Amino acid sequence: MKFSENTASFLIAFLVIFIGFQIQTFVIYPVESLLRPDEYVNYASLVFIPHGIKIMVVMLIGPIIWPLIYLAQLLSGYIYSGDLINSLFSSGVGTFAVVIPAIMLNASLKRSIWAAPVFYRDINISIIWTYISLSVMASFFNSLLHAMYFGIDDLILPYLYFSGDVIGSILVFAILLGVVRPILLKIK
């Protein structure tokens, strides 16, 4: 899959990820701040939807989309925090975490490492289980690497990162089936 032949799809993917981060920042974080009494609310979201969106995009376009995932996350992180160094690292981890499981899946199925799982031609995979597997693996990488980087002593935080990523992924998948699919079927 070449970038030049799929410019629109790559740009849509970038926009979808970027918008996902904006929804997280301007809708979900404030709502969580209002509803959650715990002290971790400022550090870890329990519904982190960009994670699910990134998994969806990797399944649709393939791991080759990684530069745009990185860019979308970097831009969103920098706009939100104004901290370039942390944004550079956090985006790297966020991208690595979702891309590596997809590359591992492709390699284990003897596909091109950049292949998009949704478009495997000669093998019938379960979309739901592939999405869940990639999401859980990516959540592990993401939470552990973030915990290592920040030198977190508090053992609860990595679990919160992990839970937030998984819950966010489930929510994104439910929205895909319940909202996006009926719209797609109408415009087909």
Added chain:
Amino acid sequence: MTNVRFYLGLLKMTSDAADEAGLSGLTNADRDVLLLVWEQYADGTVEKEIQCDAILEQAAELGKKISKAQFYKSMKTFEKLDIVERVNSPRSQTYVFKA
């Protein structure tokens, strides 16, 4: 064509997932065909040869317009959703009603 890849992928992803989750709904035409097919089994027969022409005639009697293409498309959907199962050969018109 390649530029609609995101749309097509999303459509395929959500449709496959809905099928796996048993959420893919039947269209109105599918429901009409299903009703007529179901009536074929009213006599208690387990395996039945479902003739397209007979179903279309029956539909016409009821004032419903169903095309041959729609009939085969619906039967494929029922097989996919595990409502009916084709027995004997893959080209056989004999089905077992499972639902």
